[in-house]
Amino acid sequence: MTDIDIAHEIPLAAQRPPVISTGVIGWLRANLFNSVFNTILTIIAVYLLAITVPPMIRWALIDAVWNAPNGQACRGAGACWAFIGEKWRFILFGRYPYAEQWRPALVVVLFIGMILASCDRRMWGRRLLLLWPAGLVLIGILMWGGVFGLRYVETELWSGLPLTLVLAVIGMVFAFPFAILLALGRRSQLPAVRMVSVAYIELVRGVPLITVLFMASVMLPLFLPAGFTIDKLLRAQTAFILFAAAYLAEVVRGGLQAIPKGQIEAADALGLGYWRRTRLIVLPQALAMVIPPLVNNFIGAFKNTALVLIIGLFDLLNTANTALTDANWQGFAAEAYIFTAAIYFCFCFFMSRYSQMLERTFNRGHRR
């Protein structure tokens, strides 16, 4: 009897979920206080934030000095952003002649534009092969000058962000073909070719970049015939290319190894020779597969350019360091390094996000 009664009863009106499981409180309970351990963690994290963040905000914003004629007037409890206001052009463009600094600025814009264009998948292919040589020639004209009424600027004076970009981008562009040859060499059937490739890759990957840079700056002049000199920038650039190629070669090898054997056999069956098989069948598939790690490698190369300050080139980090030595503006290391770090961060963060996005798109087909 009772069963039937219940069945005939009018259903209760829908009730709102309990207050503590929805809205802000519900979110807090689910994400911050869902267990004893998490509650303790949250309390510790909030405490740590409370003792570190307010002093940092006070230093960076509230107590900061935004305008000051010199370092003395700027010294206080907070950050001296006036130092950056005074020095930003030097940090960005360094010793490049002041009146001509629109040229490196344009070069930076060009580099960023070319990188952005290369990120667009619709551009991949022949169009990029036209864009890059044209862009690099234009960059060369702008940096060196000496034609079209532009004043000639020797490489000694190249500095700051343009130099960092030149080292990283040109380094990667030239390292890439070399890396492909090394990777092919490492997988070659010919023992001599394979051994030389393995020896080169492992040797370079086993030593720090510093030693390669030292070698380029100290030993390269010894290697060359007497009376034959090459300038410092080219030496560092060579070191970068030789170093990056070894790492890139391993990335490319990863792609080569992932090609199914059937592809190669099919190419052989079609009567393609080694080079045509490699160029038309193997490389297009292998390279497309390794684009995300290639981008990661590029981030590494970009960060590695900061090492050239050891051999006395004025990259972005070194110009920031040099700006610190001004007698009128002493003791603002934190401000200069934060400014520089922010620039590096913007480039690297963008590229790492881009590589993550590519990985997601590439994996789409492999996911269930």
Next chain:
Amino acid sequence: MASETAAIGVQPSRPAPWRDPRLRGIALQVAFVALIAAIIGFLAYNTTVNLRRQNIATGFGFLDREAAFGIGETLIAYSPADTYARAFLVGLTNTLYVSALGIVLATILGTVMGLARLSSNWLVAKLAQIYVEAFRNIPLPLQLLFWWGLLRGSAPSPREAWQPLPGLFVSNRGILFPVPLGDPAYWWMAAAFGVALVIAYAVHRWARRRQMETGRQFPAGWLGLGLAIGLPLAVFLAQGAPLELEWPVLRGFNFAGGTVVSPEFGALLIGLVIYTGSFIAEIVRAGILAVSWGQSEAAMALGLRPGQRMRLIVLPQALRVIVPPMTSEFLSLTKNSSLAVIIGYPDLVSIANTTMNQTGQAVEGIAMIMAVYLAISLSISLLMNLYNRSVALVER
């Protein structure tokens, strides 16, 4: 048909020599080796000519000469009157010391941060993510200069040193902390610790065998932990608890007593650990995510506790993914320790650099650095490969 029968019995005609793949391969290799040899020979010839012109003697004879430069921090006895070889040894020990310490600390920091990124606690996960993104995307030399500037430039003089904890001083001369004065009791404690380890291992084996045979469990892990802490503590108390610390004291313009961590070493270690830790955190996170959730669910269905689930099911599978990239992070930390030259910590590269400037023996100096780093890299690879073999998937 006729042509087929005709082909049978007829030797396949040998291709012309320039079409024979085997012969072509040999010819190509000979040409390639000759080219490489020619390039190396050309460079070597130029180098000898240039060196002779600059009156620089080749060879490693300079290593026996007096170095005549001081080194700020040494782990082994060294004075400027010692030889260059000794100076190199000092640099090598410093490099090994900072790398070993850095690898241990970076692994701890990276693992903690990697797990924190996977935490169900939103705040902790976000903070870990900010740490990883911030430090991974800023060049290491910049970070080193920043820490060094903070420790050397922005820290106060010894007279106004910060004292975050009693006895711990931070000044521009470095970080000072008290050390216990030497006492024979400590040796006994070390011995007790060793004994505890041996007993714990024996108990562990016994407990494992018993579990295999009877299925009954024994808390061997807790017993081992208790022994490792308890036995030395008991010895410590039995010896009369000789806890006498040597405190750093301000004397004149600097501190005396205690142990000091120089700003250079401190900055290098902090920079290396924080930078590498951010990469290790990502590796650990990826490794744990690579273990499919079904494994954890299966473990839960078997009634394993969260700790057991992690230790017995998730971690062994995650380690397979984690170990190989971890090896390359350890290698890159070791190689990155050479950036010490930027902030003036006397590591191998920095001392070799001074030596090369003094003697002009650039070829030998760089060859020595390269040889040492290659040796270190190969040893780390070897050790990690051995470890990797123990965690790798055993396939039948």
